[in-house]
Amino acid sequence: MSVLTSLPEWKKLSKIAETVKSAHMRDWFASDNERAEKMTLNACGIYLDYSKNRVNDDALSSLFDLARACNLKTIRTSMFEGEHINTTEGRAVLHTALRNFSDRPVMVDGEDVMPEVHATLEKMKGFTESIHSGEHKGYTGKPVKHIVAIGIGGSFLGPKIMTEALKPHTVDAVKVHFVANVDGCHIHDVLSSVDFEETLVVMSSKSFTTQETLQNTLTAKDWFLKSGGTQQDIAKHFVAVSSNVKAATDFGISEDNIFPMWDWVGGRYSLWSAIGLPISLALGFDNYKALLEGAFEMDTHFTTAPLEENMPVLLGLLGVWYRNFFDAQSHVLLPYYHYLRGLPAYVQQLDMESNGKEVTQTGESVDYPTGPIIWGSEGTNGQHSFHQLIHQGSGIIPADFMLPLNVPNQDDTHHAMLASNCFGQTQALMQGKSFEACYADLEGQGLDDAERKRLAAHKTMPGNKPSNTFLFDSLTPKTLGSLVAMYEHKVFVQGVIWNLNSFDQWGVELGKALGNQVLAGIQGEADKDNFDASTQQLIARFRAANAPK
Numbered sequence: 236m237s238v239l240t241s242l243p244e245w246k247k248l249s250k251i252a253e254t255v256k257s258a259h260m261r262d263w264f265a266s267d268n269e270r271a272e273k274m275t276l277n278a279c280g281i282y283l284d285y286s287k288n289r290v291n292d293d294a295l296s297s298l299f300d301l302a303r304a305c306n307l308k309t310i311r312t313s314m315f316e317g318e319h320i321n322t323t324e325g326r327a328v329l330h331t332a333l334r335n336f337s338d339r340p341v342m343v344d345g346e347d348v349m350p351e352v353h354a355t356l357e358k359m360k361g362f363t364e365s366i367h368s369g370e371h372k373g374y375t376g377k378p379v380k381h382i383v384a385i386g387i388g389g390s391f392l393g394p395k396i397m398t399e400a401l402k403p404h405t406v407d408a409v410k411v412h413f414v415a416n417v418d419g420c421h422i423h424d425v426l427s428s429v430d431f432e433e434t435l436v437v438m439s440s441k442s443f444t445t446q447e448t449l450q451n452t453l454t455a456k457d458w459f460l461k462s463g464g465t466q467q468d469i470a471k472h473f474v475a476v477s478s479n480v481k482a483a484t485d486f487g488i489s490e491d492n493i494f495p496m497w498d499w500v501g502g503r504y505s506l507w508s509a510i511g512l513p514i515s516l517a518l519g520f521d522n523y524k525a526l527l528e529g530a531f532e533m534d535t536h537f538t539t540a541p542l543e544e545n546m547p548v549l550l551g552l553l554g555v556w557y558r559n560f561f562d563a564q565s566h567v568l569l570p571y572y573h574y575l576r577g578l579p580a581y582v583q584q585l586d587m588e589s590n591g592k593e594v595t596q597t598g599e600s601v602d603y604p605t606g607p608i609i610w611g612s613e614g615t616n617g618q619h620s621f622h623q624l625i626h627q628g629s630g631i632i633p634a635d636f637m638l639p640l641n642v643p644n645q646d647d648t649h650h651a652m653l654a655s656n657c658f659g660q661t662q663a664l665m666q667g668k669s670f671e672a673c674y675a676d677l678e679g680q681g682l683d684d685a686e687r688k689r690l691a692a693h694k695t696m697p698g699n700k701p702s703n704t705f706l707f708d709s710l711t712p713k714t715l716g717s718l719v720a721m722y723e724h725k726v727f728v729q730g731v732i733w734n735l736n737s738f739d740q741w742g743v744e745l746g747k748a749l750g751n752q753v754l755a756g757i758q759g760e761a762d763k764d765n766f767d768a769s770t771q772q773l774i775a776r777f778r779a780a781n782a783p784k
């Protein structure tokens with residue numbers, strides 16, 4: 236039995252869960268007029284209504300006890316103070332230093348990293364301004380109008396999704412195009428839509444070893460040289476963001492054109508580092524800075540609010556509650572705001588790459604479920620497809636609904652309809668529709684009793700499906716920064732409870748290594764015995780289809 240499941244707090248929660256499972260939320264609402272009002276939190280401009288969750292006072296207080304028993308506060312301090320909490324890679328985890336707007340130094344191995352962080356922000360600011368003002372020109376003297384941002388994973392999702400989410404704040408001076416996939420269709424589509432004399436390529440790779448990003452950059456370089464640029468002109472058209480300066484300079488990017496980052500910034504937490512340069516170029520540096528300020532505000536809330544009033548702590552514990560005591564396999568994110576439609580994909584990497592682990596910090600297999608599947612898409616679209624499974628599927632899928640109270644460029648009717656659908660779904664999931672009500676609806680339709688009962692069973696909605704609802708005034712850069720940091724800390728809380736190292740990603744690393752090995756096989760440069768029989772035959776079919784005719 237693991238340390239976690241032998242905790243008295245864990246055992247107590249198992250017992251409470253049995254009682255809670257036999258209760259219905261609609262009865263709790265009926266018997267407690269104050270439930271809705273009591274079960275709300277406000278932090279950093281985000282209002283959270285968590286009353287439609289299958290928790291009572293007993294469950295909540297025991298969940299907070301569990302957090303205490305798992306030393307959440309101590310481990311939180313270790314992260315913010317630069318201890319090497321990424322124990323399998325021997326690294327500190329300090330994305331919070333990148334948005335530290337206090338005067339507090341942040342020490343990593345005895346050295347304050349804040350001067351480097353500030354210098355890099357200054358460099359980003361200066362560069363952004365020189366592009367927007369037209370001072371930085373391409374080699375033929377034309378100002379930059381297109382940014383081609385190349386990167387994948389954390390070097391893509393954050394920049395792309397934040398830029399998309401803040402569309403109403405974009406500048407007119409440049410258009411940013413993102414390319415991630417090594418599928419050549421993507422880079423070719425983008426490059427064929429821009430003028431090379433007016434294009435700046437921002438290559439983002441923390442490691443500078445990622446196959447997709449290196450290949451896409453080589454293709455862009457080739458395109459630039461074939462279009463008429465020379466090797467010397469590359470300096471005006473290619474910049475890189477990387478912690479591997481040597482590899483970047485070996486690749487041909489001049490040192491002046493490299494924006495640094497550090498090994499204490501995890502890829503999926505890197506939008507706050509110079510990896511965020513495309514965001515700054517798309518929105519202006521002030522808006523990028525506001526994003527960081529919002530995240531800093533959430534960091535402050537996370538480190539100072541009592542556990543019971545702490546939004547990321549509460550969300551993390553609710554996630555543990557459903558994953559471990561209700562067997563919830565997944566968690567769905569439903570932004571009711573078109574521009575925020577990418578958030579589920581962003582949180583998917585954040586959560587699944589962090590807590591998709593099956594061994595504890597000390598290397599033993601877990602005997603409890605860990606990270607859930609994260610998925611979702613924008614509301615209301617999902618209501619006309621996958622919501623069916625959330626309403627009437629055989630398991631439970633906790634849902635996060637979110638809605639800005641004000642939206643730009645929209646007429647009131649659209650926004651009121653959006654809000655009504657969002658709130659209506661949370662109500663339907665919680666209340667459901669009883670068999671009796673469905674049976675009554677079928678009266679007077681000429682059905683015999685057996686048929687009426689059969690149909691009523693199909694139409695019955697059990698309800699009791701949990702959801703959180705997040706509201707914010709409007710999606711400003713600052714609010715978005717707070718929202719993203721809120722999810723980061725939620726994931727951290729769950730990693731602490733599950734006793735995982737949330738900061739490595741060995742499974743993904745294996746995929747990277749195998750991709751390169753198989754490429755050697757496809758290119759005829761590897762011994763076929765390196766591969767299992769199935770992989771050998773796949774490689775052989777591919778080679779045959781691509782053999783010179």
Ligand SMILES: O=P(O)(O)OC[C@H]1O[C@H](O)[C@H](O)[C@@H](O)[C@@H]1O
Nearest residue numbers: 388389390440441442445502743
């Ligand atoms: O920035 P890079 O070094 O190119 O890495 C890009 C991505 O690579 C891997 O897939 C990692 O698991 C991600 O966390 C990372 O963001």
